[in-house]
Amino acid sequence: MSAQAALITGGATRLGRHFAEALASAGYDIALHVNSSRQEADEVAEGIRASGRDCEVFSCNFLSNAAEDDLGGLVQRVKARFPHLNVLVNSASAYEPAPIAETELAMLETQFRVNMFTPLLLTRHFADAVNEGRVVNIIDNKVAYHQYPYAAYLLSKKSLADMTRMAALEFSPRLRVNGIAPGVVLPASQRTSDYIQWRIEGIPADRQGHPDHLVQALHYLLDNAFVVGQILFVDGGESINLEGRHSENYPG
Template sequence: MHTPAALVTGGATRLGRHFAEALAEKGYDIALHVNSSRGEAEEVAKGIRQKGQACEILPCNFLSDALEELVATAKQRFPGLNVLINSASAYEPAPIASTNMAMLETQFRVNLFTPLLLTRHFAEAVENGQVINIIDNKVAYHQYPYAAYLLSKKSLADMTRMAALEFSPRLRINGIAPGVVLPASQRTSDYIQWRIEGIPLKQQGDPSHLVQAMYYLLDNNFVTGQVLFVDGGESNNLEGQHSENYPV
């Protein structure tokens, strides 16, 4: 009987790191994908091994390297591979008026094409398993200042639902759409507070909330094709303009 294992893309930093470490806590060995964050990956791998789980760092540049080889290597090193977490992401904000082909190609390749193809190769490599795609609660909106990024994430949400149909019942495929949890380092405290004002629960999220969501999706074998918004209700805040909120 092989130890269950998970391939976590972007597992060395930010949310990917939290998912990788939480999976290790749950008894998974970790195939830790990394691109440029090798130093951080070594630190994460060390911590996972100290928890008693195996961890292998698997380098792969999603703009140039073969994705099939990444999955094949993960499966070879961890025969119990049965979870894929697509957490790696590319983000470069720009409205449509300032978007060029290079921005579209990079963000769509990392945020949509890679999770799609990894899901395909994962389905070929395992008999049964789960895929969890990390999306973004912005998919509930049409925020054109993030055109290429947001369009790629909206497509990822649709791909999640589509793949869940195609690969059922062997695979369960779901998504998590985080809200204000780990804001970019350039965001000011005033900006974050302003964002919190628009969240019905009036609080910033924590990575532990996303880990809880991941555990739920892993454990509930009657859930597939869902995108779970973990955002304090922010994505529901689409009341719109009407007579009762008209400023007079």
């Protein structure tokens, strides 16, 4: 394999860490983006270097006042350090649940800046920096629904799904842009086991996902040259579970 390098946003923790370590195992050098989890990022980077790949940590707060310059600067710094940069994984995310009735401008700004504006601008700067490459946006299977209790978050992710398709059109064939829509994989720490079990009851595969399921999806999207502008739902079929009401399931 010729030299390859991936920039992974939110790569220090949770799913982002899985993506970083999996791509390092597959032979990529890793530009590990971090915001606040600096210690975790250093640990991940040390592990990747010990495994024989190159890794460097790049800090950037996507909510900083200078975000636009910062995002262009981030890609430039990564490109200078890893001239063979050819993959961008937008995994960083902000998550603040609230229905529309409780949604403030600041909440909308935070969710959209981290979950949509940043992936869009990073994709733009990545497109400037590389001749050929691949982008994978990490979305959410909730985009299949209209779950208004997560209004700002979900609207930002729906917008990210549309941006994924638009960027795929605009930048093909030089860049291949795709997305992954995970279901229940690593629930937030406040979720109880009863809640997770209840969610599993609505999943046709009758199980929770594992980060490896998402890693497999990432490899597939990165490796398959004929897949463009797709959102791959990796959720055990939860999001196709939209049967709705009809005469045959009417309990009356």
